[in-house]
Amino acid sequence: MRKEWDTYILTKLAEVEEDVETLRVIRDLTPGTHKYNGKFVKCLVSRDPEKYPDKLFVRLGRGQLTKNIWSVKITEYVEGIPTKPYHMSGGISLKED
Secondary structure, eight states: OOOEEEEEEOSOGGGSOSSSOEEEEEEEOSSSTTTTOEEEEEEEEESSTTTSSEEEEEEETTSOEEEEEEEEEEEEEOOSOOSSOOOTTTOEEOOOO
């Protein structure tokens, strides 16, 4: 069964990097006792809803749900506070420059 997550994007959707590992806050929407638990993760996202194993619902800054479902692959659950300045704009890219 595919898990369902949501995340907030405070920048333009066109600026969200796909297929690049990013740090992001996501919330579990999968029915059950852990629904709505927030997680800080390293993940890959794609606008293609079938590319990665889990569904990702994207919300804009004021909570408006976008019409398209994305997909997400969580590569690591991150504990603690991030070492870089972090906000929910679009995640922190971990791509090497």
